[in-house]
Amino acid sequence: MSQGSARERLLDAAARRFYEDGVHATGIDTITSEAGVAKKSLYNNFSSKAELVSAYIDSRHEEWLGLHQARAAKASTAADRVLTVFDAYIDHANDAYGKGFRGCGLLNAAAEFPAGHPARSTVRAHKEQVERILVENLEVMATEAEALELAEHFSFLLEGAVARAGLEGTPARLEHARAIASRMLAAL
Template sequence: MSTRRGGARQRILDAAARRFYADGVAATGIDVITAEAGVAKMSLYNNFASKSALVEAYLDARHGEWLGLYRARAEAATTPAERLLAVFDAYIDHADAAYEHGFRGCGLLNAAAELPRDAPGRQAVRRHKEEVERLLCDELSLLTDATRAGELAEHLSFLLEGSMARAGLEGDAGRLIGARRIAAELISDL
């Protein structure tokens, strides 16, 4: 029985991820998710206390998905600079993934934009973005002093977020590739 529940939970989460990313959180109703997942509405509520809880699970899964992309890239890197650029590479990989209606930018920020200011989901997105900046800072701290590393991490984080927003508008990774090139130039003298 727990295997069936776990399977239903994952199908629900997968369906929610597709619909939330393609159509938005507010525009995606529970009926759409359960129909796409092939489960009864009660199955959704047996696995998630509310739509809000489902949104939080979706955001956590997106964060985990990005971390997986980053870790794969970072493991292949041999220097701090390469590991820092792996952050950009993971975002490029994210943009290059096949999406039902094309690439629409950062799924986390897209969802956060639809959530009320105090929603737990917005805090999950904030934690993700802070972790990305912390990863940048950790690698930069191996290349320069702590103060400069913190400043550069913030600048690179802004560069990354801005390029992600533009890539989402343009529907491809071009702006992220440009941002990676700029980041490589910025750290080349460290």
């Protein structure tokens, strides 16, 4: 049994099950059983499965930000700081997943909800923050207009690569996308 508070264990169990099996395919009983807590404990920590899903999405976002911040702290050049976004995605793809890497957990979750659902809006905000991080780092190397355009290109490159990496179960596409981005940065 894992250590930590009931809330932490519930979030950890939900993260594994939502990523591996999907949000809608994962029931509350599965999560509470894997977390080793009573169903009442789930409702003492989350008012509903929807609130648990929201906490999962926020947790995945914070996890990615942590990976990015760790990489960014070691970057020595502006180009390196841009590439840390790619590196954080690669780090995520290299994590140990029970059923293998299946792509971006946030996009996988968002795909299960209809347009306009709060979960989709939260995932969109995360993706927009990633693009802002790219813009901020690119502005050191290019004009504001160029930085905005290149950040959008890099976002498309990242999202396409993570989708393909998820389908293929390997980070190779993300590594290739990073190499493309590196060549684009060298051309600035």
